[in-house]
Structures are given as structure tokens and as C-alpha cells.
Amino acid sequence: MTSALSYIKPNTWLFLRLPSKSLKILEIKPNTIIDAGKLGSFPSNLLLGRPYYYTYEILEKREDEACSRLRRVPPSELNAEIVNEDATPNESRGEPTTPSGVPVAFEMTEDIAVETKTNRLTVDDANRQALSQAEIEEMKRSTAGKEIIEKILANHSGLDEKTVFSRAKYLLRKRNKYLRRFMALPMDIGNIITYITEKEPHRILDIREEALGLVCAWSNAHVTSVELDNNDTEASSARSGRWLVVDETGGLLVAALAERMGILHKTELPSEGKAEPTTYGTEAHDTSDNNDGGVSLRPETAESTGAERSIANGTPKTEHVHRDFPTPAHGNTITLLHPAVQPNISILKYFGYDSNTPDPAHPMHTHLKSLSWLQLLHPEEDPTYREPEVVPEAQLTKWKSGKRGTYWKKRRRWERCKNIVDEAREGGFDGLVIASNMDPATILPHAVPLLRGGGELVIYSPTIEPLVQLMDLYSKERRTAYINLLAKGEMPSTEDFPVDPRLLLAPTLQTSRVREWQVLPGRTHPMMTGRGGSEGYVMTARRVIPLEGGVEARGNFSAKRKRTDTADATSAP
Amino acid sequence: MEHENRVVAALEHGQPPLLSKTTTSNPFFHTSSATEEGSLTILHLRRDNLVPVTLRRTADDGYAEGAVTNTRFGSFPHSTLIGLEWGSQVRASRVDTGSRGRKGKAAKQQDASIQIDNRLPTPDPQHDISNGCHTAAEEIGQPTRSTAVDAGSGFIHLLPPTPEAWTASLDHRTQVVYTADYSYVLQRLRVRPGSRMIEAGAGSGSFTHAAARAVFSGFPEDSHVGELKQVGKVYSYEFNVSRVGTLREEISAHGMDEIVQLTFRDVCERGFLFPIGFDTTPHAEAIFLDLPKPWEALRHLTRSSTPSESALNPDVPVHLCTFSPCIEQVMATTAYLRKNGWTEIEMIEVQNHRIDVRREQVGLKNEGLRGVNASAATVEEAVARLREKGGPWRHIQSKAERLEKLRKEAEERKLYKEGNLVHRTEPEVKTHTSYLVFAVLPVDFTDGDEEACMQQWSVDDIMKVEKPPTNGVK
Structure with a gap:
């Protein structure tokens, strides 16, 4: 199991992460050609047996060969490139930047002292790049990515006016555009979520990795x-x-x-x-x-x-x-x-x-x-x-x-x-886990009784409304009313009580959201943009076995407490 | 008794005690059909008030009913808790908490009269909890048990333990890694049954329990695990001796000795290897560092050409997460990672909040009721009330009369389905727990390995100019 996620095996699914950060999914078969779109194509055999989490570069096609070969870029080289750029920042999350890793706090002050340029003089004009689009296109056919980038930089008249930070951003944009590199990632739940979320999030009910983590833990x-x-x-x-x-x-x-x-x-x-x-x-x-x-x-x-x-x-x-x-x-x-x-x-x-x-x-x-x-x-x-x-x-x-x-x-x-x-x-299930388009209030009357006592209930919903309504069906007030009806010998109506509110303990509604940060000396801040869409909510509760007859709550309820307490107590008068 | 002694001796030496199968029943990984004597049970008082208790028939604290747990919702003799279906609701009993005979030392050790889970025997010869002996102790040492009497009010629920419940019940020995964080961390670290992982800075053991559940793939001696499956294990390190002591007791009591190996050590200084013993390296696939200076510990987490000298599994990419509250720690950590061959470096924070759902009653008809907003719900309602007050042609109700009428009406109303259903974030929010830095260290891949791959997966044929079929790329 483990080594299957270390080295690329034949007939398995995997992802290629392209410079644009988007994922490409493919099933790798021996003796075929993998077409990585704009990046070019290469034989699958050049990936088989190779390790995941490495960056691979598609080389220039040789004259006498049908397609390109690959070069595995060792992490040390990725490091070296950055070091040569002399502490230029890099916003890609995967790539190394800092030249000297030691006490970054000091480095930061140094950076700021050195940094005197501002964007006061920046000219927003496309003509500052001396190379025309046609010339760049021509170069793309003939030259390796690295050289293109160098030439483009050399022909930018305003580069010296840019601040260190904006120059780094510019360089990064160009690198992502012209370097023909990808990273090979194994098939796992996290990568699948990233992949599907990019394309058609509704297929997986907009579930994010953090929500899935919560669901799995609570289940x-x-x-x-x-x-x-x-x-x-x-x-x-x-x-x-x-x-x-x-x-x-x-x-x-x-x-x-x-x-x-x-x-x-x-x-x-x-x-x-x-x-x-x-x-x-x-x-x-x-x-x-x-x-x-x-x-x-x-x-x-x-x-x-x-x-x-x-x-x-x-x-x-x-x-x-x-x-x-x-x-x-x-x-x-x-x-x-x-x-x-x-x-x-x-x-x-x-x-x-x-x-x-x-x-x-x-x-x-x-x-x-x-x-x-x-x-x-x-x-x-x-x-x-x-x-x-x-x-x-x-x-x-x-x-x-x-x-x-x-x-x-x-x-x-x-x-x-x-x-x-x-x-x-x-029945007797240890847990009930739901991520469905159906109204949970119609699922629970059938499914909750199938849980064993103490069993876990976890419901995921992309939007909060169905869960808010469900929480209300299990509210303390409704449960009290239900128990009172039973105590009077009446049968609670399914209209007022679609579910038996006594069967769940401490229903809790929560949501998690991950916030990504850019970490660079002197430039650490949360990412400026992120994905919108469904927030993703998780409701958890545990199945319990209620006592027959009325149950009276007890506790030190001072008047002040009473308001803030959302005690799970089933209080009957 | 002999067995218990063995456990204590083993703890002192920092080695996992060799427990026989019958005693390692693990309440977290296997739920019995009903509560039993010796079961670790979570008493659910209210949502954020969970008390872990090991159920006993006898205890030394002088109650006529035997072992008793007192809570703010009443007293619960364990005799009323044993032999019930899990999840059962239990009524409080009437227990004489005032006049019980004090036994001195043992009784004083009880913290706030709640008997927190504690498996290790107190040094009292009479207090023998090892299996099979309690009946004798009962007959000789204790008077006849009195039967518990229903108190009339107060109740709790009995829940089987889970890492989530355990985390919620922890007293805060240190900053606890909560479920919102550890659930995401374990998901991102790709921890699976059979994984071997390092946890440094075990702290209060919250993450330890969740990690143990995640790696658990069976006990080493389980016949059906077989040789094919790797047995998952958590290698846990902690440099605070009292935390080590407490956590060790808990791990042992929870039957996790074979899943969690807790070592008393400062990993920043001494690394993760074990100089002596059968298992000299964790060979970990996943690492969680909850330390003040994770980059110092990372110096000891490198690959080596001699696998036994590295704490990492040489055959798999290693996933790392560090958990640091301050941004300066994050910057030092990422700087170190970038220099040392780690990739996929990413820093995130998890923002989790719970949501309250309630019905908000607005309207003049709620006047005088509790927990409602008795202002006018609509313009019409406001106008109607104004008319009532200003119009000389109507009989004016006194306020007392009006309230009395409303109170009577309220009794007939179904308040649980009236009003607006609203939700809002709960009053207390953890706005910052810690920053999480994730990174991956790929496997070492030498030129020799590359050559071997070129041999096995030759491209000679495919490089010839006529084209073979294209691989399906979506």
C-alpha cells in the first residue's frame, strides 16, 4: 500500500500539477505517450517507476526522436535557482526561496533597510517590453524555457525601476508561463478533492478537505x-x-x-x-x-x-x-x-x-x-x-x-x-454518515434507529439551511414538548415531530475553513484570493437510549446561566 | 496483582509493558455490547462537560453504594451504570455524600469528588482491582452494598469513549490540539491504518489518541493481521516528565501500549532514534511537531543512506506538519524546510466555529414571557397596539390582565415551532489556535535508480518516429 504511493506504478491513476497549478488526471499505461497539453508530450515509460512529489521538466525534443524526454529536477536544483536569484521572493507554495534559512526575523529587517525603491515611478505600459509577441512566439519554438525568460527580462526596460518584490512577482509569472515543468502527485483523497473542486465541485457536494476531515474524525x-x-x-x-x-x-x-x-x-x-x-x-x-x-x-x-x-x-x-x-x-x-x-x-x-x-x-x-x-x-x-x-x-x-x-x-x-x-x-451500526441531496429530515427517521447506543451521527451539507432546520427538529424545546406529550399519554404527531427528538444527544453544528498564507521574509500575509462557493457545514450528534417516562433535569441554573446555557438537558416541568 | 506490578515496573523503565491479550481490550477501538466493570466510560453531563470514568463495583471512598461519581447533575453510583446499553440515559441516585466514613489518604486524592479515570492501583493493600479479586475484597473489606435509590431529578448519558470525547474532556495540562485542527492535520498528513507516525510534543494526549485511531490497523498479535499488513504505530515524544507520567498511565489504561510508544525526551537535542532495543528507528511516514522550535527537531529528520540512521521511512514520501502559534516560528520553520529539500511547503490556519440554532420569538404577544423579544413584530401590530392605547372608545386592559392573558395563551401555543428559525456563531470562538505548516520530503532517487527504471521501462521503441496510441488524458 505504501510504496504504491511512493513510486509511479503502471495502470494507476495519478495527477500532474501543471505550472498553472491546475491538476491533470491520467491513468498511466506502459508504452504509451502522455500528452500534457501545451507543455508537450512524453512517453509514459519515463514516469513509470519514478517517485512522486518530484518536479519533472519536459526537455526539448531531439531531432531523431518521436517525443520529448523528461528530466527530474532535484529539489537541490530548485533551491539553487532561488539562491541565484538572491532572495527574490516566490509566491508559489511549493518552491523554495529563502537563501539563508537562519533567523528570518533578522533577515526581514535587513530586507526592509535595503528596499528603498517604491512603486511611485512605476509606469503601467505594455510597451516597456521590447520583445514583440511574435518574437516571443518564435523563441518558444526554438529556445528552452529558461533562456526565454532571461531574454524577456533583459528586454524589459523598466525592470530596474521595479521593487524587489514586484520584480520577483514578474519573474514568477514568466517562469510559470515558459518553464515546461510539472509535479507528479499520487492519487489520494486530498488531490481528488482539489481536482474535482476545480472542475465540477457540485459533483462532490462542494466538500472541502477540511470538511471531510471533520466528517471522518467525528464519524x-x-x-x-x-x-x-x-x-x-x-x-x-x-x-x-x-x-x-x-x-x-x-x-x-x-x-x-x-x-x-x-x-x-x-x-x-x-x-x-x-x-x-x-x-x-x-x-x-x-x-x-x-x-x-x-x-x-x-x-x-x-x-x-x-x-x-x-x-x-x-x-x-x-x-x-x-x-x-x-x-x-x-x-x-x-x-x-x-x-x-x-x-x-x-x-x-x-x-x-x-x-x-x-x-x-x-x-x-x-x-x-x-x-x-x-x-x-x-x-x-x-x-x-x-x-x-x-x-x-x-x-x-x-x-x-x-x-x-x-x-x-x-x-x-x-x-x-x-x-x-x-x-x-x-441495526446496531457504529456510525451514520450522510452527505446527500435529500432532506436529512426524511433520512433520519429511518436511519437513526439503526444506530447503536452511543453511535455517531455526522451529516455534511454544502449549505447551512437544511442543517439549521434539522437542528430545530432536535431542539431542546421540541424535545421537552415531545416528552410532555408522551407523559400525557398522547402520540406526538409526525407533522410536529418528523423525528423522535429524544434519540440524539448534543446535536452540534460547525464549520471549518482553511486560510492559506504566503510566508516570505518581510512579505508574510494571508493569500489575497481564495475560492468562494459553498462553505460546508457539519452536524454531529450521538445516538442515545432515552429513559422511559419523564426525566427531570437538575443543575445549578442561576438566572444568568439559563440564558447562555444550551444544555442538552431534557427538562420536563 | 502480579500483573499490575509488571505494568508499573515497565512504566518506570519507559518500555511498553507486555500485556496479555485479555487486558489490552481497547475501549476506543472496540466497543463492548454493554457497559462493564472496568469500562472506560464518558459521562456526558452537557455538551462541553464530559467526565471520563472507569466503572467499578467497589471503591475506597466510603459510600454505602460502592463507587460513586458525583456531578453537578447528581450522584451516580457505578452500580447503576454497569451493564447498561451504551448511550443510555441514567437517573441520578440519592447518595449520602455527607456522612460517609473518610479513609484519609485515598479519599483526599479524589479531586473534587470526581473520580477521574485512573487505572493504576493506589498503594492500599485492601484496594485490589485486578480481575477476579474484587469479590473477595467485597466480602472481607466492605460492608454489604446498599442499593441505589432514585433521586427524582438529574440525569446523565453514558457514552463509549472516542478521541473526540476524550479531547473534550481533557483538563488543560497544555494547549490542547482540538478536533478541528487534528482532523485536518491527519487528513493532510495522509495518515492511514498501518502508518507509522512521529508526534513530538505529546502534551495532553489529545492528538495522540486521534493519531492512534488513525494508524490503528490491528494489534500486532492479531492472527488475521498477518505478515502482509504493517502494524500502525505512533511514536510519541514529550520532554515534560509529569506529562509523560500522566499520558503513559492513560495510554496503558486505554489499551494502546502497542499502538503508542511514548518516550520521555527532548527531541530537539537528542533526535528520534532509539539507541537500544529491537526497533531502533520509527521509520515514520508522517510527522507532527507541536514544539516551540520545530526547526531544531527537523535537523534530526533527514534521509540517510543507511536507513537505520534515519527516523524516516526510506521508501515513502514523508508528510510533515508543524503546529506553531506564532508567525516568527512559522518563518523560521519554512526557511529551514526550503533549504533542506522539502517541497509542497504550505502554511495555513484552520478557522472553525460552532453555530447556534434557535427560534427567535418577536411580537407583542410574547410580552412577559422569558427569552423572547416582546417588541412589535410588524407595523400592523405596532399600529394595533397604539390604537388600543389611544382610543377612548375601547376598554383599556391593565398590564397585569394583559400579561395574565398572554401567559395563558402561551401555554396553548407550540412555541417550539413558532418564530423565526435563526442561526449565529456561538458566543465563544477560538479565533486562533496555531499556524500549520505542511511539507513533503520526497524519497531519495539516485542515478542508479533512474538507470534501473530506464532498463525496466525502456523508451527505445516509442522514441522511433512512427507514433503509438496516445494515452488517454482527461
């Missing part, structure tokens, strides 16, 4: 280690570590939670070569040999739940893992509730899991269980949940193998569906 999603040598209540402990997820971010939320649970990345097998060019979907590690062609003729696969119960974590290694309808794992799992027939988890493909052609060796294959709202609420109306006819053994043996295969396939699909649905309806 308490983590690897659940099941102690197998404990003979106490095997069934219940093997069932632990289950999170219920309502995800309409295309699988981003599922991916982030799965990462926390250790089921997002395929475990690298030591037998696999360091950079063996395998393709997904064609290999079947460790699956039993009679599991060929996706159709097993023997029913054991589905019936061996007893044996499988002992493996609640990690990828089941010795079991059958069926390609289409595997028996789902019991613990450390994500149950995904989706509004359509099939869940939209397209982002998972970047992590090697494609639900259309699933890789049986991927942990998501058994640890991700999906069910539709119809299956959860009215399973009897769902055709998949209806048990297919059981054919006696004697008759089966007379059937052709194809027909028999279809029969078992149907049975297996039904068993998997029934398994997931029944288990979900039983």
Missing part, C-alpha cells in the same frame, strides 16, 4: 479489530465496526471512510513483482481454483457463512471470494444506502475498485455493501430480495451446466441481497 471511523480468541458472544463481536453511509458525492465519502477503515487500498502481495504490469479485473488472487468464469457450480460459497464469521477483518484470504456476488464481510464494513438502483461510486475506480468489473482481491469487494432505500424500507417490494425457487438436487443434475450456473448465480445474488438487507434492518 469515529477506524479499523475494527475483532478479537477472535475471545470466545464471548462471537456473533456480536464479529458484527462490530459497521458504518452506515448515505453518500451522494460519487463515492468520495465512501472512499474517505474506507481509507480510515483500512479497506480502500488493495494490500500489496509480496509475490507481486515490484512493478508488474497487471491489469485490474483479470487477476484473482487467492481465490479458490473452482471459482472460474464467475459461476461456481457448488453452493458452498454462499453457505459457508459459519466459517467466514471468523474472519471479520482484512481481506478474507482462504475463502471463496465470488466475483459478482460475494458473501459480504461481517465486521469493519461500510453499508451504503443509495437512492437509485445502483450506487454511484465512480470515484472508487481511481482506487482500483470498479463496481462493474469488480476485482475480487480488493477489500471493498466484500467490505462495501450497498442497498437501496427500497430494499431497506420495503424489501418485499424489491425483486432481488425475493427468494428464487429452490430446485431439488436431483433435478439440478439433469440441467445443462449453463442453466445450472444461472440458477446458482440467481441464488447467490439473492443470498447476498438478503444478507445485506436483513443485517442492515437489524
